[in-house]
Amino acid sequence: MGRHREFDVEKALDSALCVFWRKGYEGASYADLTEATGVERPALYSAFGNKEALFRLALARYYDRYLDYLPEALLLPTARDVAAYILHNAIELNTRYPEHTGCLGINGVLAGSDEAESVRLALIDARAAGERQIRERFEQAKTDGDLPSTANPDTLAAFLMAVLHGIAVQAKAGFSREMLTAVGEQALANWPSASSSVSTQSP
Template sequence: MARGRPREFDADQVLQAALNVFWAKGYEGATMADLTAATGLKPGSIYAAFGSKAGLFKQVADRYVATVFSYGPQGVEADNIREVIRRWLTGAAQSTTGETTPAGCLLVQGALATSDASRDVALDLCDRRKAAQVMLAERLTQAQQAGELTADVDPRVAARYVTALQEGIAVEAASGADRETLLGLVDLAMRHLPWEA
C-alpha cells in the first residue's frame, strides 16, 4: 500500500502562526496572503492540510481554547467562588494584554464576523463562548449547593454576568486598555459581587 507524502511542516508552529494572524486581524480580516506569509505554507498546502480557511480557523480556535483560555477551566477548580471569579477575570485581563500576542480575545472578536461566508465561523465561536458560560454556571451551581450562593441567585444569570465582564475586558483590551487598567477593573468588580449581601 502506498503511503502518503509526509507533511513537511510542524503543525504546532503553523497553528500558532495562524493563531496570531487570526487573533490580530479576525477571521474576515485575515487573508490567505497573510496566512501564507505567517506560516510559510503555500495556499495549496494549507488547503491540503486543513481543508479550507475555515478548517484552519477551527483548529486555531481549538488551540486558543486549550492554551490561552486555559485560565477558565483552571479557574473553576478554585476552592471558593470568589476565587473562581477572581481567577476568571484576572485570566481575561492577562490573556488579552500579552506582550507577545495581539490584544483582545479571538473568541470575542472572531464572533463579530458579519458576512454570510463567515456565519458558520461566528456561530462556532458563539457556541464556544456559551460552553465556557455553561462551565462557569455549573461551578456556580456547586457553590450554591455548598451554601456560598443564596437560593435567590440564578447560577446561569451569575455566569452570564461574569462572562459579560470577561468579554468587556477583551473589548477594552482590543481598544487599547493596558493590563494595569484592566486589572484595576477586576479589583473594582471583586470589591462587591452583585449577589453578595
C-alpha cells in the same frame, strides 16, 4: 508517490492562530496566513482544508493552550475565587501579546458576512460552553451555601461573561493591563456572599 510535507504542521497552526487572533476570521487573508506560516496556499489546503477548517483548528488550539485557566478556576473553593481567578488570567492573556491583544473568541467574528456565519455561530457555541461550566460551578456554590439563597447562578455567570467580553474589547482597543485590572476589581467589589446575606438579614 506523494511528496512528504515539508513544514512543521504544529508551528504552522500556531502561526495561523496568531493571525486570526490579531485580524479575526474575515480580516485574515490567505496572503496573511501564507506569509505568517511560510507555507504556500496549496500546501495549507492540503494540511488543514479550507480557511474555516483552519480557523476551527486554531480556535480549538487557543482554548486548549491559552484558556487552561478555566478548568483550574472551577476547582477553587469559592465562587468569588473562581470569578477572580478567571478575571485575573483573562486580563493577563488579553494584554500579554502586544501584537495580538484581546481574545480570539471575541476578535474572531462578532458580525460578519453571510459566508462567515458558521464561524460566528461556532464562536457563540464555544463561549456558551464556557458560560455553562461557570454557571454549573455557581449552582454548586449556591447548593454548598457559599452563595446566598438569593443569588442567581445564571445571572452571575452571564455577568462574569459580559465583563470578560468587555475586557477583551477594551484590551483590543489598547486599554492598559492596570486599567483592566481595576475594571475587574470593580466587578468583584459587590460579589454576593453567604455571610453578607446573613448580615443584612440580621436584626
